Amino acid sequence: MKMLSNLTCVGLILISTAVASAQTGGFSEINFERVADGLSRPIFATSAPGDPDRLFVVEQHSADIKILDLATNTVTGTFLDLPNGVTTGNEQGLLGLAFHPDYASNGLFYVNYTNSNGDTQVQEYSRLNANQADTSSARNILSIDQPFSNHNGGWMGFGQDNLLYVGTGDGGSANDPLGNSQDITNNLLGKMLRIDVNGDDFAADANRNYAIPNSNPFVGQTGDDEIFAYGLRNPWRSSFDRQTGDLWIGDVGQNAREEINVLLNGTSGQNYGWRDREGTVGSALAGAIDPIYDYSHGSGDLQGFSVTGGYVYRGPIEALDGHYFFADFVTDNLWSMKLDGTDETLFDGTNFSDFVNWTDLISTDFGTVNNISSFAEDGNGNLYIVGLDGEIFRLVSVPEPASGLILLGLGGLMAMRRRR
Template identity: 35%
Template sequence: MYEKASLPTAVCAALLFVAPDARGQLPVRLEFEVGGLQNPTDVTAPVGDSRLFVTEQLAGRVRIVDANGTLLPTAYLQLGSDFVAGGERGLLGLAFDPNYATNGHLFVTYTDSQGRLVLSRFTRSVTNRNQADTASEVVLLRLDQPFLVHKGADLDFGPDGYLYMTVGDGGGSGDGTCRPQELDTLLGKVLRLDVAPIDATGSYGIPPDNPLIGIPGALPEILHGGLRNPWRFGIDPLSGDLWIGDVGESKWEEINWADADERLVNFGWKIMEGPDCFNSPGCNGSNYLPCGSPLLRQPLSAYTHIDGCAVIGGQVYRGTDIPALQGTYLYADFCSSKIWAVRGFEGQLVSFEELTGQLQASASYSSPTSIGRDGFGELVMATIGGSLYRFVPEPNSPTPIHPLSGDVDAVSITSGGVQTLELDGGADRGGSFFFMSGTASGVHPGLPIDGTLVPIELDVYTFQLLDPTAGNVVTPIFGVLNGLGRSQVLFDLPAGVVDPGLAGLTLHHVFLAFGRDFAFEFCSNAESVRLDP
């Protein structure tokens, strides 16, 4: 059994489960990119690279789609004889080192001839940029799994430079034991590895802030747990937050979320499936958390098997082609081919929209297997039939409304500074009340307690963090939007009143809108400001 290390303050908390922004559907459509692939399982690209790289599950190949949209006939990488495919086995995940342009490193997950899940590093050929050196393989991890299913095996690098990997519970109906809740196994977990110092033997490092370092019997690779089959996940390249699609057992499909700064979040399986208790032999007794425990993280979003049968976790959009999609998380279902778009803030769902109809109208597709990110942050979807589709803007899309925007990115603790925040809730919210709130990310050096400096994680908003002598540095905290649904707020930080130890902290403002009857209507996007020395 384990417990979640910290629970962030939920800003738009408990006010409502879903609050769609009613200003119209997102201006996005699908555009066919290329076909001819065999069972693609992942699509990605190195940062700044105009090519797409696609894993073919059964063939054990990585293929390239060039900048002109042509599928190159020669594989970028072909796995060798120690490889087996079929069912949920095969070549499953791919991620490029953030420094791929200089070091040529890429990482893949696949099943070997003994059915073990393998994590390996390859290196790009020194003579051909469109091929990897098959002799360069360095195996980092071979993981025994008791059954042929629930591999997980997705890969991504976070903004922190570390490699993240999802691992399924090992399979078996209901996971006959309780592996996702145990700390002595990597099954049912999110792993976080330092792959910069790898030597020829495949020895990787453990990030120094991983939560289980030095804990007897616990594996230090573990970052989070309580997962069943986290087939695809994504890391927000801006915030570092994790968005995990966890394929369910008998009823629920889940989208799980964890803040970038959180450690050891317990997503509940197999004590719970979605919001429900699960009949979980092997997870009973005092060693495990009870069903419904607040230490079991509820999904950010979940749907039943009426709407599908296997969630395909997606990505948070951080590209530039579709401004209205900025900060939106897209995900799909393999069986129903439905696609949804959601926005979240600090673990709370604040908008939800199904896009299936408009996307099917632009390009007929079926059975998504992955939603990946190209080298410039644009989203690409793979389907089991071997096709890729791009998410592109609708022609003549209207200029998107950014409900909250600021004019500067940082203010100085020493000399002070002002960030002007423009609020725009839309004309339909004219006359609504607003309330400024938010959160913070970063680490304070610590508080002196009994002569010892005790580090703390900060997750409260501006006027709770700053020295009370600063007064209300956000003005006004409360107000009324004008007839066009707009207002202006100042984050006015006086010089020299803030603890210098807060330098480097980032504050994230939001505003909440309420109707004349004080019913909650809307939570804006987050707008950030950094505290510089």
């Protein structure tokens, strides 16, 4: 056998290192601390304004909100045991929680669940004290009929404009048989809604207690006034970048692609294309916005079957600033990337940089990072991973990436994606 020269060997090592580095960004490890276990199907967690050192954890089927003390890593009690009837099928239950921006002074918060009829119900509650909600204070904000049991969305969050955003699925079944996502008239399914919970434009309707922001894109023209964006299939976990105000949306796919969409701060009226398009594939649709990133179905390290949207990291680890963390629920792959600054009208699924595959770099003190149902962010910007199996992990550290290893840029990564 002909012996390889030292130079050839060095070249092969550099190429191998470059291929690995294209996925790891030169990072060698990501360290998580388990802060809770034994929870019952947790699917979301968040801190309340003015209360940065606790997480309020949403349990899907028990319809409870538990309090997690982050100083002691202990669950200290139940903040709310939802008293009304809750349907608890696989994709049903208590699905979302959002605290009013003025929660520290007014004590108001909002839950999103499937009621006894299987329909989406958004309700307002107030607190009795810091550790207990007032179960008698429920006030209906918004109700949406659900034709099928799946694709209920459920995420809610307040933007920098202090308005409440509500992500809804397409109504369920498969391939959006009723065409809900593209229907913008008398149809709130498959949408990102935006409402003002501080007003009431429907005084005669006890089940609609909100106002319409005048700047919503369909006010004064054809289309439901509540709609802020549309063309979504099942947005499973969205979040605002606390620095830029951009809204990141993880949208679960049908048979082909899982996608990450970004609704840039200051824009509205976007159509994300479902059901005509799934990710970056499908029929061309005039005016539709493609995701910044999508991935195919499969079991590879850049594949999966059910995306879980996350957060743009703005915590204390400087090396991770600006990285958007997201995952796949089925394959347990964990990734991060940055938005590359492309104009929104040019989004084509490749509008990212600094992509990192963290899956094989995860280190924990206890437990296993898997069944990733959600991410969470506390009031100090720390990032958490929520596992449907009952564990929650806090990101605590990453060693600085090795210098000089990032030899492949976006083109190299995209070539790797095409080969898989």
